[in-house]
Amino acid sequence: MTPLVITLLKLGGSILAILFLAWLARSLGLGGDVRIRSDEQARAIADEIISGFDPVGxxxxxxxxxxxxxxxxxxxxxxxxxxxxxxGRLLDNHSETRLDQNFLTVGTGERTFGRVTLNLGKEAQYWASGLRHLNT
Known part of the structure; x- marks a missing residue:
């Protein structure tokens, strides 16, 4: 075989291997578009993060x-x-909060968690106000 044929066979084998791994990941449900879609799902996530956390808002x-x-x-x-x-992280009085119209940026003060910017619409002002009065 010529070097060109060998190179093409290697390239074809690599492409087939990549396609197989993509198919396998999809069939196992890995890497999907994970989003919070409802209050019930948010409650379940909160309970997984902090057992017994029962949100009222x-x-x-x-x-x-x-x-x-x-x-x-x-x-x-x-x-x-x-x-x-x-x-998730519980927020305390060391949390950073910045309101920019409908966007609320919240920092936990923990470098590994980082800051989170949430588009809360008109509720952003209400939540920003509540975060200013956090208890320790």
Whole structure:
């Protein structure tokens, strides 16, 4: 065989291997478009992150990438997408909050979690006000 044929066979084999792995990942349901689509789903995510966290107020980002929740004790939970899962942190008086029209940017003060910008629409002002009065 000529070097050109060998190179083409290697290229074809690589492409087939990539297509097989893509098919396998899709058939296993890996890497899907994970978003928060309802209050019920947000409640379930909150309970997974902090067992027993029962939100009385829920604000879901319009794109479904994150949410902000408040329970009856006044605790606030910030949730954001982390790969194909969700991560969350309870907010305290060290949290950073910035309001820009319909967008609320919340930082936990934890470098590894980072800041989260949520498009909350007209609710952004209400939630920004609530975060200014966080208890420790």
């Amino acid at each position: 829920i604000a879901i980002d319009r794109a479904g990438m994150g949410a902000l929740m408040r329970d009856a004790q006044g605790r606030h939970l910030l949730i954001r997408r982390h790969g194909a899962h969700f991560a």
